[in-house]
Amino acid sequence: MNPVEIEQAVSLLAEQPFDPAEFAYAFLAAFGNKETTLKRLRKGGTNASDLPAGVLQRNNIHIATAAPDQxxxxxxxxxASPATTRAKAKFILATDGDTLEAEELAGGETIACAFTDLPNHFGFFLPLAGISTAPQIRESSFDIRATSRLNRLYVELLKDNPDWGHAAQRHAMNHFMARLIFCFFAEDTGIFHGQRRFTGTIEQMSARDASDTHQVLGDIFCAMNTPLQERTRSGLRPWADAFPYVNGGLFSGSLAVPRFSRIARSYLLHIGSLDWTRINPDIFGSMVQAIADDGERGQLGMHYTSVPNILKVLNPLFLDELRAKLDEAGDNPRTLLNLKKRIARIRVFDPACGSGNFLVIAYKQLREIEHAIHERRGEAGRKSSIPLTNFRGIELADFSAEIARLALVIAQYQCDERYLGQQEALMVFLPLSSQNWITCGNALRLDWLGICPPTGSGVRLTADDLFATPLDQAQIDFENEGGETFICGNPPYKGSQGQTGEQKADLQAIFESxxxxxKSLDYVAGWFMKAADYCNRTPAVAAFVSTNSVCQGRQVAPLWSAVFSTGCQIDFAHTSFKWANLAAHNAGVTVAIIGISTQLRSPCRLFTLDEDGQTTERQCEHINAYLVAGADVVVEAQSEPMSGLNSMNFGSMPNDGGGLLLTAQEANDAIQKHGVDGQYIRRFVGSEEFIQGKERRCIWVSQSSSAAARKSDWLAKRFDAVYLQRMASSRPTTKELAHVPYRFGEVRQTGAEAVLIVPIHSSELRAYLPVGLLPPGDIVSNAVYGLFDAPLWNLALIASRLHLVWIATVCGKLKTDFRYSNTLGWNTFPLPPLTEKNKADLTACAEGILLAREEHFPATIAELYAPGAMPANLRAAHERNDEVLERIYIGRRFKNDTERLEKLFALYTEMAAGVGRMPGKPTQKKGAWHE
Structure with a gap:
């Protein structure tokens, strides 16, 4: 269940008559527990409670209903219950149907409320559904409740007005929803001058059967579009005339309203009964943006982006420096005034703004700094000089663009109310400005300088007003010419395989020259290139949240060579971390934050997460495209190892249509029932077989023994099936292989070698790469790499933390799995010269790892290396291996992965002289320069 669904279920529970016997089960059901789980609890089999009226779900919650006032x-x-401790309950909850109290045991946070108020606190319990919550969500359950109600209204209106869901009317529908959100907010904040002015008017003036609700709303909207001086001749109804003039484009244009059913009218009034003073535009916008998207409505509530994560972008981009200047200014009036003028001229531009989260938070943070300046200058209560039009955005979806504008308008009012007081805030709020600062369109096709120009000239798109024409950008008169521009955002991540034809064309238009x-680039790469071009044409700094894949593997060369060729460099970066959303049990996508500029600030700032999940900052002279402190270098794939290591190759590929591959049972039957000589049946090991311990077999016949093998009717039938499959192929090379149907399509081993096996794909959750030693006779598939008859000390290298961080950086990933590459990961691995003593020590370490595994036979690699479950002796063997290897590199253990990577890249830069390539520069290879 997503948070919106949970909120709906909790609200329904709170509205029903309280049933002490059923409450606990209904509560657990509201957080996604299945009926089978609840049945086991009811029968007592899994109920660990030691209290008479208690229900205890292990590792989750202990619930008890109480007598009145108890x-x-x-x-x-x-x-105090021993069962609570034994079952490792995360929460405890008690209620008598009138009041409710609960506690989160690890942190000691508590809630106490009326039972009917439970829906306002449902965010407190979201971990019960596997959803990790940030404090902002617990404090802003209102935003999810409001989103839930708006979604139900939206769906109901489309049911009653199907034409409004078609493309021609979709914008009108979205614009109508934006008007409603404004009205709900304005009603509860005093903007409409009177309690329940909006919902109360609808309730009183519209019929209960909702037959004229659309007309009442239309009259209200008409009033808010009519200036006060024109109302005497406008013919407004007296009750509509009580509403203020708003306009600003929000109520201009068509005032058509969809028709309401009785249910839709009820939803509308219910939404109005919520306390809209609690709206948080930081969160609300990102949640509500999915309402208008049929494809995303099922993910409603998961679009939350945490404020701390956004500040990981905004703080190093410009906020940290402004706060430092504020500290330096002290109480000096002139210095403070200069800082205030500087802030008033800052433009924040998000060219993938969605519902405006980055812009809203940037605005609120700048208002906070400005307020501190006012207080130090003795001007508390002074009006802000920060124009809302300095917060520019581009968004493809028109509803999200409208919500972004609305979120900024709400944020402005809230800041005015906080810093100036409610009366002053009301005085300056209406009418809304008619200027438009959010553009609806394709950011990769629009001219960014035309939308966020550095001077008053260059705004090329015009519109009549703020909300009415979302595809256009209004002319804005600049009072901040020459100010700084900071570009930021969280663009879409789509990988090269998931892009539409239009998105591919977007990237081609940007990168082709x-x-x-x-073609291999993620879609987000387009924003980096557009930002680099912008920074090259006018001073600016840009920072985006991106999948970390743009700084790994084969994307590094095409993207960063292009970006660096514009004169941009990486100004600051935050290495990989999880950008989680509100989906249950969702670990979140792994992202990096990368800031670029042509005017590099010194020193550069590099942020990383330590083993405890805390952010640490390191200052350095330069950050390369792999987000490592060091010189610019692109790791190029090599056909042979650069450090004198043994060659690593793919395993053998059957290309057999299944004719040469067998299950273990089929192999046993072939030998025992059909008399097949056992020498022709071999153990077949691919990635899944090696990691998961699955058993497979294959037919392995050499040319010299093929005639003898054909004497077996069973084998002959298998060979005939392979022949037919290969002859049916359209590829000439496959047809040629039909004449040798007894052997694999690609043979890379004799079958007599011992093999060091390395799966191509493996989980990023393991602390070490899976690598193993197979005995002579085993055949490895093309889903793995093999080192054939290689010295055992090679295993110690592959099993090391050093090698894992290297391949994770230079090879990249497939989704969240490591994607090993022999040419890019193994052949480029920087290794100091090894003495015979070094090799002997590493051989002993490899033997130690293998022996430690043997002690846990028949445990699989997956079981032995499961996160948090690695046996102590195996972990000790790996620690010993890491210590021996790392002492060869620097004479001691590395402090962390950052230090490991810096050393590896320094070695690679030395090793690759004449082979590696510097981004944006020609390639030097085999003594010749070439592009």
């Missing part, structure tokens, strides 16, 4: 005492009993490798 809620606090019952909660204390739950807290820079690189031939643009």
């Amino acid at each position: 809620v606090t005492a019952t909660l204390a009993a739950l807290r 820079y690189t031939k490798g643009w």
